[in-house]
Amino acid sequence: MTTGSCSVLAIDDDVDLLGMIEILLIDAGFRVITARDGEEALQRVDAEMPGVILLDMKMPGMNGWEFAREFRSRFGHAAPIVVLTAAEDAKKRAQEVGAEGFLGKPFEIEDLVQIVKSQLQPCKAGRSEDQA
Amino acid sequence: MERKTRSAFDWRRTSRFELTPFAIAACYAALSVVWIAYSDHLILSLTNGDVAALTRLQTLKGLAFVLSTAGLIYYLVDRQMSALIRSEEALKATINSLADAFIVADIGRNAIGANRSALRLLGLPERTDLRMPFSEVTRLLNFRYPNGQPLPLTEIALMQALEGQTVVAQETVVRSADGNDRSFSFSAAPVRDATGRVLMAVTLGRDMSELKRLATLRDEFLSTAAHELKTPITTIKGYSQMLLKWASPDTAPREKAAYQVLIRQADQINRVVEELIEVSRFRLGRLELRKSTFDLSELVTEVAGRMQAIAKNHRLLVGSPAPAMVEGDRERIDQVLVNLIDNAMKFSPKGGDVEVQVQTADGRVIVMVRDHGIGIPKEKQPYIFEEFFRAHAGTPYDFGGMGIGLHLCHDILVSHGGSLWCESEEGKGTTIYLGLPLKDENDRDHR
Numbered sequence: 001m002t003t004g005s006c007s008v009l010a011i012d013d014d015v016d017l018l019g020m021i022e023i024l025l026i027d028a029g030f031r032v033i034t035a036r037d038g039e040e041a042l043q044r045v046d047a048e049m050p051g052v053i054l055l056d057m058k059m060p061g062m063n064g065w066e067f068a069r070e071f072r073s074r075f076g077h078a079a080p081i082v083v084l085t086a087a088e089d090a091k092k093r094a095q096e097v098g099a100e101g102f103l104g105k106p107f108e109i110e111d112l113v114q115i116v117k118s119q120l121q122p123c124k125a126g127r128s129e130d131q132a
Numbered sequence: 133m134e135r136k137t138r139s140a141f142d143w144r145r146t147s148r149f150e151l152t153p154f155a156i157a158a159c160y161a162a163l164s165v166v167w168i169a170y171s172d173h174l175i176l177s178l179t180n181g182d183v184a185a186l187t188r189l190q191t192l193k194g195l196a197f198v199l200s201t202a203g204l205i206y207y208l209v210d211r212q213m214s215a216l217i218r219s220e221e222a223l224k225a226t227i228n229s230l231a232d233a234f235i236v237a238d239i240g241r242n243a244i245g246a247n248r249s250a251l252r253l254l255g256l257p258e259r260t261d262l263r264m265p266f267s268e269v270t271r272l273l274n275f276r277y278p279n280g281q282p283l284p285l286t287e288i289a290l291m292q293a294l295e296g297q298t299v300v301a302q303e304t305v306v307r308s309a310d311g312n313d314r315s316f317s318f319s320a321a322p323v324r325d326a327t328g329r330v331l332m333a334v335t336l337g338r339d340m341s342e343l344k345r346l347a348t349l350r351d352e353f354l355s356t357a358a359h360e361l362k363t364p365i366t367t368i369k370g371y372s373q374m375l376l377k378w379a380s381p382d383t384a385p386r387e388k389a390a391y392q393v394l395i396r397q398a399d400q401i402n403r404v405v406e407e408l409i410e411v412s413r414f415r416l417g418r419l420e421l422r423k424s425t426f427d428l429s430e431l432v433t434e435v436a437g438r439m440q441a442i443a444k445n446h447r448l449l450v451g452s453p454a455p456a457m458v459e460g461d462r463e464r465i466d467q468v469l470v471n472l473i474d475n476a477m478k479f480s481p482k483g484g485d486v487e488v489q490v491q492t493a494d495g496r497v498i499v500m501v502r503d504h505g506i507g508i509p510k511e512k513q514p515y516i517f518e519e520f521f522r523a524h525a526g527t528p529y530d531f532g533g534m535g536i537g538l539h540l541c542h543d544i545l546v547s548h549g550g551s552l553w554c555e556s557e558e559g560k561g562t563t564i565y566l567g568l569p570l571k572d573e574n575d576r577d578h579r
Binding site: 012014016017020021023024027058086087105106107108109110 | 359362363364365366367369370371373374377398399402
């Protein structure tokens with residue numbers, strides 16, 4: 001398991017939304033890993049610890065709450081979690097899972113880029129692409 | 133000639149011709165007069181001077197008269213009594229056939245009658261001649277407000293009716309004989325004598341449980357559907373914004389404009405979705421009112437300030453001379469004020485002044501939001517607080533939207549024990565009034 005990479009792990013069960021987030025963040029200069037549910041996300045984390053996790057809450061199979069619980073018990077705060085949710089009590093949900101940030105759906109694309117930038121762990125291996 | 137159709141309650145007319153009391157008395161009087169005038173002549177001519185025969189015939193004449201009169205009285209009284217009994221039986225059968233629960237109470241607050249549905253609700257046998265203090269009925273049924281708080285005896289519709297009040301559609305929760313809670317809507321009215329004094333009161337209760345169940349299902353569906361819509365909206369908006377970002381300087385302006393429209397529309401859909409979520413949450417009771425004591429005047433000033441900052445064509449004139457302490461959910465009242473001021477500006481598209489005044493009187497505080505815009509047509513005014521009603525749909529002033537803003541505002545006010553009403557004149561403008569009880573006067577239990 002490599003640590004301190006500057007990849008973004010995006011987790012959402014909606015294929016189109018996941019694709020949109022991926023393109024958006026790649027465009028903004030980030031490296032993106034995707035997962036469709038909590039199970040897949042844990043596998044990705046096992047392979048490579050991301051610099052920040054974007055977490056959708058409502059997913060079939062292992063949902064956002066369950067993933068967050070699993071991740072915290074296994075890895076603690078190795079990576080910050082940003083909750084992406086349609087719920088109007090987004091802040092409360094973020095607090096419930098001990099997330100470091102939250103963003104309500106629908107969001108401005110700039111806001112997503114901004115929150116990723118602000119939460120992303122510094123790359124220990126050194127950044128390959130710098131962005132403004 | 134067409135046979136006159138009888139109304140359902142016309143049990144009196146059982147014969148083909150009308151026998152009014154006057155007709156009967158007149159016939160009787162006429163026949164009697166004729167008899168009195170000519171019977172003596174007849175008897176004299178029959179007896180030819182025989183006094184004994186004359187006496188016998190006169191006696192017979194008298195007896196015949198008594199018998200026929202007695203027979204007539206018997207016939208008439210029997211006819212009327214039968215008609216009355218038939219009428220009463222028909223009425224009882226009708227009331228018994230009602231699906232709604234029917235209870236009668238006397239001024240001693242005793243329940244003196246109930247129909248089959250009511251007896252079933254109380255868990256009593258079908259033909260019970262109900263005679264019990266109404267307090268016993270309430271104990272059996274455990275009357276409550278919809279929020280679960282106990283409903284005091286004096287507040288119950290039937291008891292209010294005994295005091296002379298007619299009550300329509302009082303929402304309650306009762307515990308039926310099978311142990312289940314049911315939503316019931318009670319109406320009650322007094323029964324008065326000729327002098328206007330209340331003799332008894334009647335109440336009719338309708339089981340609303342099925343309606344409520346369906347309404348809950350609907351609201352849950354709305355809530356789920358609305359949440360489901362958020363994700364595709366996010367995707368559409370995201371790509372639209374990216375397309376705009378990717379557009380090069382040589383991209384045709386109309387292409388960039390098109391992307392901007394897509395973004396705006398995504399936002400519009402989102403606004404509607406959020407209103408749907410709000411309303412369904414509110415109705416499902418998940419929108420808990422977080423009550424606190426705050427100064428309504430101060431809130432009005434603050435909201436007006438925020439609205440003025442984004443108002444392009446309007447000037448907000450605020451008058452809130454004195455503090456007005458109320459108890460309520462500040463965030464919700466804030467929402468209501470924003471909605472009212474937003475409407476005022478929206479429906480005065482030519483711009484102008486929007487007056488927001490706060491007044492206190494008689495233990496209440498009234499906030500008035502007045503615009504000088506297009507107004508509301510008179511025939512539409514009674515419906516503006518109804519869900520989904522849009523007074524300007526299909527007119528040049530149709531600004532779209534789902535028309536649930538005012539309905540939600542009204543709901544919020546009602547749940548605060550307040551009220552919302554309007555005055556409007558087409559072409560001149562609209563004034564919306566918001567009323568809330570002042571805190572120190574408000575010492576009753578919340579509903």
